[in-house]
Amino acid sequence: MPFITGEYGNNKTGIRISANQRNISVLSKIMKRKNKEMTTITDARQRSNITPGILVKIVLKKDQRSGKLTDGKVSEILTNSSYHPHGIKVRLSDGQVGRVKEIS
Secondary structure, three states, X not given: OOEEEEEXXXXXXXXXXXXXXXXHHHHHHHHHHHHHHHOOOOOXXXXXXXXXXXXXXXXXXXXXXXXXXXXXXXEEEOOOOOEOOOOOEEEEOOOOEXXXXXXX
């Protein structure tokens, strides 16, 4: 019977369970909780995490299908709401407009 061992970073979680659907679901929930506790990734969908002058990676409208990211420095925040599921829309210092996908 196959087994799944959870692992993140260089540390093993010590979880070893049989691979049936219910147990995979439980392991997935445990790993998500562990990863949230161990990593602090800044959410690019929250307006409060983005300020003019920071370096970000955005996806331009023309690159949405390919997912190509463009680096730049935020000059203006264009989204008025505090949250947007696809990323906060910004204008970079070079004039390009797109949604923030990563904060550098």
